[in-house]
Amino acid sequence: MGKKTPLYDSHLAAHGKMVDFAGWELPIHYGSQLAEHQGVREGAGVFDVSHMTVIDLEGAGVAAYLRYLLANDVARLTPGKALYSCMLNEQGGILDDLIVYKIRDDFYRLVVNAATCDKDLAWLKAHLEKYPVSLKKRDDVVMLATQGPKAAEKIRALCGKSAEALDSLKVFQATTVNDKFVARTGYTGEDGYEWIIPASDGAAFWEKLLEQEFQPCGLGARDTLRLEAGLNLYGLDMDEKVTPLESNLAWTVAWEPRERDFIGRQALEQQKQNGVPFQLVGLALEEGIPRHHQKVIVEGLGEGVITSGSFSPTLKMGIAFARVPAGQFDHCTVEIRGKHLPAKVVKPPFVKHGKKVF
Amino acid sequence: MSSIPKTLRYSKTHEWVRKEDDGYTIGITDHAQSMLGDLVYIELPELEGHYENGQECAVVESVKAAADVYCPIAGEVFEINEAIIDNPQLVNEDPYGKGWLFKVRTFDGDMKDLLKPDEYTQQVASEAH
Numbered sequence: 251m252g253k254k255t256p257l258y259d260s261h262l263a264a265h266g267k268m269v270d271f272a273g274w275e276l277p278i279h280y281g282s283q284l285a286e287h288q289g290v291r292e293g294a295g296v297f298d299v300s301h302m303t304v305i306d307l308e309g310a311g312v313a314a315y316l317r318y319l320l321a322n323d324v325a326r327l328t329p330g331k332a333l334y335s336c337m338l339n340e341q342g343g344i345l346d347d348l349i350v351y352k353i354r355d356d357f358y359r360l361v362v363n364a365a366t367c368d369k370d371l372a373w374l375k376a377h378l379e380k381y382p383v384s385l386k387k388r389d390d391v392v393m394l395a396t397q398g399p400k401a402a403e404k405i406r407a408l409c410g411k412s413a414e415a416l417d418s419l420k421v422f423q424a425t426t427v428n429d430k431f432v433a434r435t436g437y438t439g440e441d442g443y444e445w446i447i448p449a450s451d452g453a454a455f456w457e458k459l460l461e462q463e464f465q466p467c468g469l470g471a472r473d474t475l476r477l478e479a480g481l482n483l484y485g486l487d488m489d490e491k492v493t494p495l496e497s498n499l500a501w502t503v504a505w506e507p508r509e510r511d512f513i514g515r516q517a518l519e520q521q522k523q524n525g526v527p528f529q530l531v532g533l534a535l536e537e538g539i540p541r542h543h544q545k546v547i548v549e550g551l552g553e554g555v556i557t558s559g560s561f562s563p564t565l566k567m568g569i570a571f572a573r574v575p576a577g578q579f580d581h582c583t584v585e586i587r588g589k590h591l592p593a594k595v596v597k598p599p600f601v602k603h604g605k606k607v608f
Numbered sequence: 609m610s611s612i613p614k615t616l617r618y619s620k621t622h623e624w625v626r627k628e629d630d631g632y633t634i635g636i637t638d639h640a641q642s643m644l645g646d647l648v649y650i651e652l653p654e655l656e657g658h659y660e661n662g663q664e665c666a667v668v669e670s671v672k673a674a675a676d677v678y679c680p681i682a683g684e685v686f687e688i689n690e691a692i693i694d695n696p697q698l699v700n701e702d703p704y705g706k707g708w709l710f711k712v713r714t715f716d717g718d719m720k721d722l723l724k725p726d727e728y729t730q731q732v733a734s735e736a737h
Contacts, residue, residue, distance in 0.1 A: 267642070283671050284646040470645060470672050539649055539669050561648040561671050587667065587674075 251275070255300035256392050256449040260456045264466045272365035274301040277468040287474050287563040289465035290438050291604045294398035296456070296464040297472055299437075301364040304388040304446055305374065308357045311381035316350060316358060318512055319377060321494060323504035327352035332422045332433055335502055336494050337370070338514025342521060343490035344497065346370050347482065349435060351424050359431075359446075361393070363484045377513075392452030396464060397442030397475075399604070404462040405443065416443070430455075437472065439479025439599060474560050477569060480532065480598025486542060487530060487557040487571050495521055496573065498530040498598065529576050530557065532596035534608065535568035538586045540593070545585040551575040556584065564601045571598070610638040610732065613704055617719045618728035619680035621662075624704065625722055631713040632681050636668060638703045639732050644670040647696035652688040653710055659683065661721070666709055668699065680722060683714035 252275040261268065266277030276298065279286060289295045307315070316324045322335035332351045336344045346366040351359040362370045374385060396405060406413045415425045416432070421441075424433035431446040447455060460466065473483070482488055488497040495503070495518060503518060504510070533540060533556075540559030547553055554574030562569040570593075574582065583590045596608040616624045622640035626633045641647065649669040659665045659679035666677035688710045692698050699707035723731065 278672075279645055282646055284648075287671075474671055539674065541674060561669070563648075563671065 253301075255298055256452045257298045257300065257456055260453050261298065261466075264460070266466070266468060269469070271469055272301060272363075274364060276301060277466070279468040279470045280466045283468065283470035283474070284563050286465055286467040286471035290398045290440055290467060290471065290475055291564055291601075292399065294396065294400040294404050294442075294462075294464050295438075295467040295471070296459045297395040297397070297467050298456070299393045299395050299444070300391070300449075300452070302393055303362045303364065303367040303370070304391055304393065305360040305362065305371070306357070306386045306388060307360065307383055308386070309381070309383035310356055312356055312358050312383045315377070315381040315383045317510055319374070320348075320350065321503045321512055321514060321518075322350075323510060324350055324352060324358065325510075326504070329354055330423050330425060332424055332435060334422075336488075336499060337373070338493070338512070338518075339490060340513060340517065342493040342495075342514040342517030344484070344488045344492060344494060344499075345373060345490060347484050347488070347499075349433075351433065353424075361446075365485055388446075390449050391446050392449050392455075394445045394447070394452070394455065394459070395436055395438075395442065396445065396459060397436045397438040397467075398440045401440070401442040401464075404459075404464060408458055408462050437479075437481055438475040439481070439601060440475075440603070473558075474563055477558055477560055477571070478562055478564055478599065478601035480600060482530070482571070483558055487573075492528070492573070493518055493521055493526075495526045496528040496530065498571075526576055528554070528573050530571055530573050532598040532600060532608075533559075533570045533572050533582070533584065533593040534565070534596050534600065535570075535584060535591055535593045537568075538584065538589070538591040539568040540570035540572075540584050540586065546572045546574055546593070547583040547585065547590065548574050548577070548579055549582070551577050551579065554582075562600060564604065565606055569596075569600050610642055611704070612637065612639070612725050612729050612732070614725045616704070617680075617722035617724065619678065619722060620731060621678045621680070623677060623680040625680050625719060627719065628711070631683070631686060631711050632719075633708050633711050634680060635703055635708040636677060636699065637728070640675075641700050641703045641707070644668065644673060644675055646671050647699050650692050650696045650699070650709075652693065653679070653685045655685055655688060657685045659685070659712070668696070677709065679712070681712060681714055681719065682716075683712035685710050686713050687711040
Protein backbone atom coordinates (compact mmCIF):
# COMPACT_ATOMS: atom_id res chain seq x y z
CA MET A 251 0.00 0.00 0.00
CA GLY A 252 1.19 3.49 -0.78
CA LYS A 253 1.58 6.44 1.55
CA LYS A 254 -1.56 8.32 2.46
CA THR A 255 -1.91 12.06 2.85
CA PRO A 256 -3.84 13.30 5.92
CA LEU A 257 -6.79 13.89 3.55
CA TYR A 258 -7.07 10.26 2.42
CA ASP A 259 -10.43 9.73 4.13
CA SER A 260 -11.72 13.02 2.75
CA HIS A 261 -10.92 11.80 -0.77
CA LEU A 262 -12.79 8.55 -0.21
CA ALA A 263 -15.75 10.50 1.16
CA ALA A 264 -15.72 12.64 -2.01
CA HIS A 265 -15.69 9.43 -4.14
CA GLY A 266 -12.08 9.88 -5.23
CA LYS A 267 -10.79 7.10 -7.47
CA MET A 268 -7.47 6.37 -5.80
CA VAL A 269 -4.34 5.46 -7.74
CA ASP A 270 -0.64 5.17 -6.99
CA PHE A 271 1.38 8.29 -7.77
CA ALA A 272 5.08 8.31 -6.85
CA GLY A 273 4.30 5.95 -3.96
CA TRP A 274 1.29 7.95 -2.74
CA GLU A 275 -2.35 6.96 -2.87
CA LEU A 276 -4.05 9.92 -4.48
CA PRO A 277 -7.29 10.54 -6.40
CA ILE A 278 -6.97 10.44 -10.18
CA HIS A 279 -10.47 11.93 -10.37
CA TYR A 280 -13.67 12.14 -8.32
CA GLY A 281 -15.99 11.02 -11.12
CA SER A 282 -15.04 13.03 -14.18
CA GLN A 283 -11.66 14.44 -15.06
CA LEU A 284 -13.26 16.61 -17.75
CA ALA A 285 -15.71 18.17 -15.30
CA GLU A 286 -12.90 18.87 -12.85
CA HIS A 287 -10.77 20.44 -15.55
CA GLN A 288 -13.62 22.66 -16.65
CA GLY A 289 -14.42 23.48 -13.02
CA VAL A 290 -10.97 25.00 -12.60
CA ARG A 291 -11.05 26.87 -15.93
CA GLU A 292 -14.45 28.40 -15.23
CA GLY A 293 -14.99 28.30 -11.48
CA ALA A 294 -12.82 27.04 -8.65
CA GLY A 295 -11.23 23.73 -7.77
CA VAL A 296 -9.19 22.31 -4.91
CA PHE A 297 -6.33 19.83 -5.15
CA ASP A 298 -4.63 17.90 -2.36
CA VAL A 299 -0.94 18.27 -3.19
CA SER A 300 0.34 17.08 0.18
CA HIS A 301 2.48 14.45 -1.55
CA MET A 302 4.84 17.25 -2.54
CA THR A 303 7.69 17.79 -0.11
CA VAL A 304 8.04 20.94 1.96
CA ILE A 305 11.59 21.61 3.16
CA ASP A 306 12.41 24.47 5.53
CA LEU A 307 15.92 25.89 5.52
CA GLU A 308 17.05 28.14 8.32
CA GLY A 309 20.32 29.79 9.27
CA ALA A 310 22.67 32.66 8.51
CA GLY A 311 24.10 30.91 5.44
CA VAL A 312 20.85 29.99 3.74
CA ALA A 313 20.92 32.61 0.96
CA ALA A 314 24.52 31.76 0.01
CA TYR A 315 23.65 28.05 0.11
CA LEU A 316 20.64 28.41 -2.20
CA ARG A 317 22.52 30.76 -4.55
CA TYR A 318 24.99 27.89 -5.04
CA LEU A 319 22.41 25.10 -5.33
CA LEU A 320 19.78 26.70 -7.57
CA ALA A 321 20.05 27.86 -11.18
CA ASN A 322 17.75 30.80 -10.49
CA ASP A 323 19.03 33.42 -8.05
CA VAL A 324 17.33 33.82 -4.66
CA ALA A 325 19.08 37.20 -4.29
CA ARG A 326 16.19 38.43 -6.47
CA LEU A 327 13.77 37.72 -3.62
CA THR A 328 12.56 39.94 -0.81
CA PRO A 329 10.71 38.42 2.17
CA GLY A 330 7.29 37.13 1.10
CA LYS A 331 8.30 36.43 -2.48
CA ALA A 332 8.69 33.17 -4.38
CA LEU A 333 10.78 31.99 -7.30
CA TYR A 334 10.61 29.01 -9.67
CA SER A 335 13.96 27.31 -10.21
CA CYS A 336 15.71 24.19 -11.39
CA MET A 337 18.24 22.41 -9.22
CA LEU A 338 21.02 21.05 -11.45
CA ASN A 339 23.79 18.52 -11.25
CA GLU A 340 27.35 19.34 -12.34
CA GLN A 341 26.50 18.38 -15.93
CA GLY A 342 23.65 20.89 -16.00
CA GLY A 343 21.06 18.08 -15.90
CA ILE A 344 17.86 18.86 -14.02
CA LEU A 345 17.69 17.12 -10.63
CA ASP A 346 14.33 18.70 -9.89
CA ASP A 347 12.24 21.80 -10.42
CA LEU A 348 10.94 23.58 -7.35
CA ILE A 349 9.49 26.71 -5.84
CA VAL A 350 11.53 28.56 -3.25
CA TYR A 351 9.88 31.03 -0.87
CA LYS A 352 11.86 33.62 1.03
CA ILE A 353 10.18 34.01 4.39
CA ARG A 354 12.93 35.93 6.19
CA ASP A 355 16.58 36.73 5.44
CA ASP A 356 17.56 33.56 7.32
CA PHE A 357 14.52 31.38 6.52
CA TYR A 358 13.56 29.92 3.13
CA ARG A 359 11.05 27.24 2.22
CA LEU A 360 11.33 24.84 -0.73
CA VAL A 361 8.52 22.84 -2.29
CA VAL A 362 9.89 19.94 -4.34
CA ASN A 363 8.37 17.02 -6.25
CA ALA A 364 7.18 13.83 -4.54
CA ALA A 365 8.99 11.39 -6.84
CA THR A 366 12.32 13.15 -6.32
CA CYS A 367 11.99 13.75 -2.58
CA ASP A 368 14.65 11.27 -1.37
CA LYS A 369 17.11 12.22 -4.09
CA ASP A 370 16.61 15.94 -3.41
CA LEU A 371 17.08 15.54 0.33
CA ALA A 372 20.29 13.57 -0.16
CA TRP A 373 21.59 16.20 -2.57
CA LEU A 374 20.62 19.13 -0.33
CA LYS A 375 22.20 17.49 2.73
CA ALA A 376 25.39 16.57 0.86
CA HIS A 377 26.01 20.26 0.16
CA LEU A 378 25.17 21.57 3.62
CA GLU A 379 28.54 21.20 5.30
CA LYS A 380 30.07 24.51 4.17
CA TYR A 381 27.00 26.51 5.16
CA PRO A 382 25.50 27.33 8.57
CA VAL A 383 22.04 26.08 7.60
CA SER A 384 19.64 23.64 9.22
CA LEU A 385 17.30 21.59 7.04
CA LYS A 386 13.93 20.29 8.11
CA LYS A 387 11.57 18.15 6.03
CA ARG A 388 8.03 19.04 7.04
CA ASP A 389 5.99 15.87 7.51
CA ASP A 390 3.50 17.72 9.69
CA VAL A 391 1.76 19.77 7.00
CA VAL A 392 -0.94 19.49 4.39
CA MET A 393 -0.64 21.31 1.08
CA LEU A 394 -3.75 22.35 -0.82
CA ALA A 395 -4.10 24.25 -4.08
CA THR A 396 -7.24 26.35 -4.60
CA GLN A 397 -7.34 27.36 -8.25
CA GLY A 398 -9.63 29.03 -10.76
CA PRO A 399 -11.12 32.40 -11.68
CA LYS A 400 -13.57 32.20 -8.76
CA ALA A 401 -11.04 30.92 -6.18
CA ALA A 402 -10.25 34.38 -4.77
CA GLU A 403 -13.86 35.41 -4.10
CA LYS A 404 -14.65 32.06 -2.50
CA ILE A 405 -11.61 32.29 -0.26
CA ARG A 406 -12.67 35.80 0.73
CA ALA A 407 -16.10 34.47 1.65
CA LEU A 408 -14.47 31.72 3.69
CA CYS A 409 -11.84 33.73 5.56
CA GLY A 410 -13.80 36.95 6.09
CA LYS A 411 -11.84 39.91 7.35
CA SER A 412 -8.63 37.96 7.76
CA ALA A 413 -8.56 37.51 3.98
CA GLU A 414 -7.68 41.19 3.55
CA ALA A 415 -4.02 40.22 3.42
CA LEU A 416 -4.85 38.32 0.22
CA ASP A 417 -6.27 41.37 -1.57
CA SER A 418 -2.84 42.89 -2.07
CA LEU A 419 -1.05 39.58 -2.59
CA LYS A 420 0.58 39.58 -6.02
CA VAL A 421 1.44 36.58 -8.14
CA PHE A 422 4.37 34.62 -6.65
CA GLN A 423 4.00 36.27 -3.26
CA ALA A 424 3.24 34.52 0.03
CA THR A 425 1.73 35.62 3.32
CA THR A 426 0.02 34.23 6.41
CA VAL A 427 -3.76 34.17 6.94
CA ASN A 428 -5.16 32.74 10.19
CA ASP A 429 -1.81 30.99 10.79
CA LYS A 430 -2.02 29.42 7.35
CA PHE A 431 0.89 29.88 4.96
CA VAL A 432 -0.61 30.93 1.63
CA ALA A 433 0.99 31.82 -1.69
CA ARG A 434 -0.49 33.11 -4.93
CA THR A 435 0.96 30.31 -7.00
CA GLY A 436 -0.33 27.21 -8.76
CA TYR A 437 0.05 24.67 -11.52
CA THR A 438 -3.07 25.25 -13.59
CA GLY A 439 -2.56 28.53 -15.44
CA GLU A 440 -5.45 30.04 -13.48
CA ASP A 441 -5.32 32.50 -10.63
CA GLY A 442 -5.38 30.91 -7.21
CA TYR A 443 -3.53 30.03 -4.04
CA GLU A 444 -1.46 27.26 -2.56
CA TRP A 445 -1.79 26.61 1.18
CA ILE A 446 0.59 24.94 3.59
CA ILE A 447 -1.16 24.28 6.88
CA PRO A 448 -0.76 22.00 9.91
CA ALA A 449 -1.77 18.44 9.02
CA SER A 450 -4.24 18.36 11.91
CA ASP A 451 -6.21 21.27 10.35
CA GLY A 452 -6.22 19.76 6.87
CA ALA A 453 -9.49 17.84 6.83
CA ALA A 454 -11.46 20.68 8.43
CA PHE A 455 -10.11 23.22 5.93
CA TRP A 456 -10.88 20.83 3.06
CA GLU A 457 -14.47 20.53 4.31
CA LYS A 458 -14.84 24.32 4.46
CA LEU A 459 -13.56 24.61 0.90
CA LEU A 460 -16.11 22.05 -0.29
CA GLU A 461 -18.82 24.03 1.50
CA GLN A 462 -17.77 27.02 -0.61
CA GLU A 463 -18.31 24.77 -3.63
CA PHE A 464 -14.72 24.27 -4.57
CA GLN A 465 -14.72 21.33 -6.99
CA PRO A 466 -12.41 18.57 -5.66
CA CYS A 467 -9.93 17.84 -8.44
CA GLY A 468 -7.68 14.84 -9.01
CA LEU A 469 -4.29 14.23 -10.57
CA GLY A 470 -5.88 13.75 -13.99
CA ALA A 471 -7.22 17.29 -14.19
CA ARG A 472 -4.01 18.60 -12.63
CA ASP A 473 -2.09 17.08 -15.53
CA THR A 474 -4.28 18.42 -18.35
CA LEU A 475 -4.50 21.85 -16.73
CA ARG A 476 -0.73 22.17 -16.38
CA LEU A 477 -0.15 20.95 -19.93
CA GLU A 478 -2.58 23.50 -21.38
CA ALA A 479 -0.88 26.13 -19.22
CA GLY A 480 2.50 25.22 -20.71
CA LEU A 481 4.03 23.99 -17.45
CA ASN A 482 6.57 21.18 -17.47
CA LEU A 483 6.20 18.02 -15.40
CA TYR A 484 9.38 16.64 -13.89
CA GLY A 485 10.14 13.06 -14.93
CA LEU A 486 8.32 13.45 -18.26
CA ASP A 487 9.31 16.76 -19.81
CA MET A 488 12.67 16.93 -18.10
CA ASP A 489 15.04 14.85 -16.03
CA GLU A 490 18.73 14.56 -15.21
CA LYS A 491 19.65 13.88 -18.82
CA VAL A 492 18.57 17.30 -20.10
CA THR A 493 19.37 20.90 -19.18
CA PRO A 494 16.98 23.83 -18.67
CA LEU A 495 18.12 25.14 -22.06
CA GLU A 496 16.70 21.99 -23.68
CA SER A 497 13.52 22.16 -21.62
CA ASN A 498 12.07 25.58 -22.47
CA LEU A 499 13.36 26.79 -19.09
CA ALA A 500 16.24 29.05 -20.14
CA TRP A 501 14.27 31.91 -18.57
CA THR A 502 14.71 30.34 -15.13
CA VAL A 503 18.51 30.43 -15.30
CA ALA A 504 19.97 33.58 -13.72
CA TRP A 505 23.19 34.26 -15.66
CA GLU A 506 23.73 37.60 -13.90
CA PRO A 507 25.63 38.37 -11.77
CA ARG A 508 28.41 36.62 -13.67
CA GLU A 509 30.42 35.99 -10.54
CA ARG A 510 27.72 33.84 -8.93
CA ASP A 511 28.83 30.25 -9.12
CA PHE A 512 26.02 27.69 -9.06
CA ILE A 513 26.10 23.96 -9.60
CA GLY A 514 25.77 23.27 -13.31
CA ARG A 515 26.71 26.78 -14.42
CA GLN A 516 29.88 25.75 -16.23
CA ALA A 517 28.11 22.99 -18.13
CA LEU A 518 25.28 25.32 -19.16
CA GLU A 519 27.69 28.00 -20.37
CA GLN A 520 29.51 25.42 -22.39
CA GLN A 521 26.29 24.13 -23.90
CA LYS A 522 25.26 27.66 -24.77
CA GLN A 523 28.58 28.22 -26.48
CA ASN A 524 28.55 24.95 -28.40
CA GLY A 525 24.89 25.23 -29.34
CA VAL A 526 21.96 23.61 -27.61
CA PRO A 527 21.10 20.45 -29.59
CA PHE A 528 17.45 20.10 -28.58
CA GLN A 529 14.50 22.26 -27.69
CA LEU A 530 11.20 21.60 -25.96
CA VAL A 531 8.27 22.91 -27.99
CA GLY A 532 4.50 22.77 -27.85
CA LEU A 533 2.54 20.88 -30.51
CA ALA A 534 -1.13 21.10 -31.44
CA LEU A 535 -2.88 18.44 -33.55
CA GLU A 536 -6.22 18.70 -35.31
CA GLU A 537 -6.34 14.90 -35.61
CA GLY A 538 -5.07 12.34 -33.11
CA ILE A 539 -4.01 12.52 -29.49
CA PRO A 540 -0.25 12.61 -28.94
CA ARG A 541 1.13 10.54 -26.04
CA HIS A 542 4.37 10.27 -24.08
CA HIS A 543 7.17 8.51 -26.04
CA GLN A 544 5.60 8.81 -29.50
CA LYS A 545 7.97 9.74 -32.30
CA VAL A 546 8.11 13.24 -33.82
CA ILE A 547 9.54 13.78 -37.29
CA VAL A 548 10.91 17.17 -38.31
CA GLU A 549 11.59 17.27 -42.03
CA GLY A 550 15.20 18.06 -42.79
CA LEU A 551 16.22 18.18 -39.12
CA GLY A 552 15.64 14.74 -37.69
CA GLU A 553 13.51 13.10 -35.05
CA GLY A 554 12.21 14.00 -31.64
CA VAL A 555 9.88 12.59 -29.04
CA ILE A 556 6.63 13.53 -27.30
CA THR A 557 7.39 14.12 -23.61
CA SER A 558 3.79 14.85 -22.48
CA GLY A 559 0.70 14.58 -24.58
CA SER A 560 -3.03 14.63 -24.01
CA PHE A 561 -6.40 15.60 -25.26
CA SER A 562 -6.94 19.23 -24.32
CA PRO A 563 -10.35 19.53 -22.66
CA THR A 564 -10.45 23.29 -23.26
CA LEU A 565 -9.37 23.22 -26.92
CA LYS A 566 -10.89 19.81 -27.81
CA MET A 567 -7.75 18.76 -29.67
CA GLY A 568 -4.48 16.96 -29.08
CA ILE A 569 -1.69 18.97 -27.47
CA ALA A 570 1.80 18.00 -26.41
CA PHE A 571 5.28 18.98 -25.44
CA ALA A 572 7.96 17.48 -27.66
CA ARG A 573 11.73 17.44 -27.43
CA VAL A 574 12.88 18.06 -30.99
CA PRO A 575 16.10 19.11 -32.76
CA ALA A 576 17.02 22.78 -32.42
CA GLY A 577 15.95 25.00 -35.30
CA GLN A 578 13.07 27.03 -36.66
CA PHE A 579 10.04 25.24 -38.08
CA ASP A 580 6.27 25.70 -37.90
CA HIS A 581 5.08 22.16 -38.52
CA CYS A 582 6.18 18.60 -37.91
CA THR A 583 4.68 15.11 -37.86
CA VAL A 584 3.76 12.84 -34.97
CA GLU A 585 3.68 9.08 -35.46
CA ILE A 586 0.58 7.76 -33.72
CA ARG A 587 -0.03 4.00 -34.08
CA GLY A 588 1.63 3.87 -37.48
CA LYS A 589 -0.06 6.99 -38.86
CA HIS A 590 1.87 10.20 -39.54
CA LEU A 591 -0.27 13.07 -38.35
CA PRO A 592 0.52 16.76 -38.88
CA ALA A 593 1.23 18.96 -35.87
CA LYS A 594 1.58 22.71 -35.56
CA VAL A 595 4.47 24.02 -33.47
CA VAL A 596 3.21 26.27 -30.69
CA LYS A 597 5.03 28.34 -28.13
CA PRO A 598 3.45 27.28 -24.80
CA PRO A 599 1.10 28.06 -23.11
CA PHE A 600 -1.78 26.69 -25.19
CA VAL A 601 -4.47 28.21 -22.95
CA LYS A 602 -4.46 31.38 -20.89
CA HIS A 603 -7.39 32.38 -18.67
CA GLY A 604 -9.57 29.77 -20.34
CA LYS A 605 -8.82 30.97 -23.90
CA LYS A 606 -6.75 29.57 -26.76
CA VAL A 607 -3.55 31.61 -27.21
CA PHE A 608 -2.01 30.36 -30.46
CA MET B 609 -18.27 -1.79 -7.67
CA SER B 610 -18.75 -1.70 -11.40
CA SER B 611 -21.69 -3.30 -13.16
CA ILE B 612 -21.27 -6.77 -14.73
CA PRO B 613 -24.55 -7.89 -16.33
CA LYS B 614 -25.36 -11.57 -15.92
CA THR B 615 -26.53 -11.94 -19.52
CA LEU B 616 -23.17 -11.18 -21.16
CA ARG B 617 -19.83 -12.94 -21.68
CA TYR B 618 -16.48 -11.28 -21.07
CA SER B 619 -12.87 -11.35 -22.20
CA LYS B 620 -9.85 -11.14 -19.90
CA THR B 621 -9.02 -7.87 -21.65
CA HIS B 622 -12.29 -6.24 -20.51
CA GLU B 623 -14.47 -6.52 -23.60
CA TRP B 624 -18.04 -7.77 -23.33
CA VAL B 625 -19.94 -9.88 -25.89
CA ARG B 626 -23.70 -10.22 -26.39
CA LYS B 627 -25.22 -12.88 -28.65
CA GLU B 628 -27.72 -11.37 -31.09
CA ASP B 629 -29.83 -12.96 -33.83
CA ASP B 630 -27.49 -11.74 -36.55
CA GLY B 631 -24.13 -12.01 -34.78
CA TYR B 632 -22.38 -10.66 -31.69
CA THR B 633 -22.30 -7.15 -30.24
CA ILE B 634 -19.06 -6.09 -28.59
CA GLY B 635 -18.16 -3.28 -26.21
CA ILE B 636 -15.89 -2.49 -23.29
CA THR B 637 -16.96 -3.19 -19.74
CA ASP B 638 -18.08 -0.72 -17.11
CA HIS B 639 -14.89 -1.54 -15.21
CA ALA B 640 -12.75 -0.74 -18.26
CA GLN B 641 -14.43 2.61 -18.92
CA SER B 642 -14.11 3.58 -15.26
CA MET B 643 -10.39 2.73 -15.25
CA LEU B 644 -9.82 4.80 -18.38
CA GLY B 645 -11.89 7.79 -17.29
CA ASP B 646 -13.60 10.21 -19.67
CA LEU B 647 -13.24 8.93 -23.23
CA VAL B 648 -12.46 11.54 -25.86
CA TYR B 649 -11.53 9.63 -29.00
CA ILE B 650 -12.46 6.26 -30.47
CA GLU B 651 -11.08 4.42 -33.49
CA LEU B 652 -13.41 1.64 -34.60
CA PRO B 653 -12.54 -1.37 -36.76
CA GLU B 654 -13.09 -1.20 -40.51
CA LEU B 655 -16.41 -2.47 -41.80
CA GLU B 656 -15.97 -5.92 -43.34
CA GLY B 657 -12.63 -6.23 -41.57
CA HIS B 658 -11.73 -9.76 -40.46
CA TYR B 659 -10.26 -10.22 -37.02
CA GLU B 660 -8.81 -13.15 -35.15
CA ASN B 661 -9.73 -13.87 -31.59
CA GLY B 662 -7.60 -11.55 -29.45
CA GLN B 663 -6.47 -9.34 -32.32
CA GLU B 664 -6.24 -5.55 -31.84
CA CYS B 665 -9.18 -4.05 -33.65
CA ALA B 666 -10.06 -0.70 -32.08
CA VAL B 667 -8.65 2.00 -29.86
CA VAL B 668 -10.37 3.90 -27.07
CA GLU B 669 -8.63 6.99 -25.78
CA SER B 670 -9.45 8.81 -22.61
CA VAL B 671 -7.99 12.13 -21.59
CA LYS B 672 -5.19 10.29 -19.86
CA ALA B 673 -4.45 7.19 -21.93
CA ALA B 674 -5.00 5.19 -25.09
CA ALA B 675 -6.09 1.55 -24.79
CA ASP B 676 -6.33 -1.14 -27.44
CA VAL B 677 -9.53 -3.10 -27.82
CA TYR B 678 -9.03 -6.77 -28.69
CA CYS B 679 -11.59 -8.64 -30.74
CA PRO B 680 -12.99 -11.14 -28.23
CA ILE B 681 -14.49 -13.42 -30.87
CA ALA B 682 -13.15 -14.15 -34.37
CA GLY B 683 -15.21 -12.89 -37.28
CA GLU B 684 -16.12 -10.15 -39.72
CA VAL B 685 -17.24 -6.69 -38.62
CA PHE B 686 -20.62 -5.88 -40.14
CA GLU B 687 -21.71 -2.86 -38.13
CA ILE B 688 -19.95 -0.13 -36.14
CA ASN B 689 -21.45 2.34 -33.69
CA GLU B 690 -21.04 5.69 -35.47
CA ALA B 691 -22.67 7.56 -32.59
CA ILE B 692 -19.72 7.02 -30.26
CA ILE B 693 -17.27 8.56 -32.74
CA ASP B 694 -18.92 11.95 -32.27
CA ASN B 695 -19.78 11.34 -28.64
CA PRO B 696 -17.22 9.00 -27.02
CA GLN B 697 -18.66 9.68 -23.58
CA LEU B 698 -21.62 7.47 -24.46
CA VAL B 699 -19.24 4.61 -23.64
CA ASN B 700 -18.69 6.07 -20.17
CA GLU B 701 -22.36 6.72 -19.61
CA ASP B 702 -23.84 3.51 -20.99
CA PRO B 703 -21.10 0.93 -21.71
CA TYR B 704 -23.52 -1.98 -22.22
CA GLY B 705 -26.16 0.00 -24.11
CA LYS B 706 -25.68 3.09 -26.28
CA GLY B 707 -21.92 2.76 -25.85
CA TRP B 708 -21.48 -0.52 -27.75
CA LEU B 709 -18.54 -0.53 -30.20
CA PHE B 710 -19.12 -2.91 -33.10
CA LYS B 711 -20.82 -6.13 -34.25
CA VAL B 712 -19.21 -9.20 -35.75
CA ARG B 713 -20.52 -12.09 -37.74
CA THR B 714 -18.63 -15.22 -36.90
CA PHE B 715 -17.86 -18.22 -39.06
CA ASP B 716 -16.92 -20.89 -36.59
CA GLY B 717 -16.32 -18.88 -33.41
CA ASP B 718 -18.45 -19.23 -30.34
CA MET B 719 -18.48 -17.88 -26.80
CA LYS B 720 -17.16 -20.95 -25.02
CA ASP B 721 -13.71 -19.48 -24.35
CA LEU B 722 -15.13 -16.29 -22.88
CA LEU B 723 -15.54 -15.61 -19.17
CA LYS B 724 -18.87 -16.02 -17.44
CA PRO B 725 -20.06 -13.05 -15.36
CA ASP B 726 -18.90 -14.58 -12.07
CA GLU B 727 -15.49 -15.39 -13.55
CA TYR B 728 -15.07 -11.85 -14.82
CA THR B 729 -16.21 -10.49 -11.45
CA GLN B 730 -13.44 -12.52 -9.82
CA GLN B 731 -10.88 -11.23 -12.29
CA VAL B 732 -11.82 -7.59 -11.64
CA ALA B 733 -11.67 -8.20 -7.91
CA SER B 734 -8.23 -9.83 -8.15
CA GLU B 735 -6.88 -6.90 -10.19
CA ALA B 736 -7.87 -4.52 -7.45
CA HIS B 737 -5.31 -6.06 -5.08
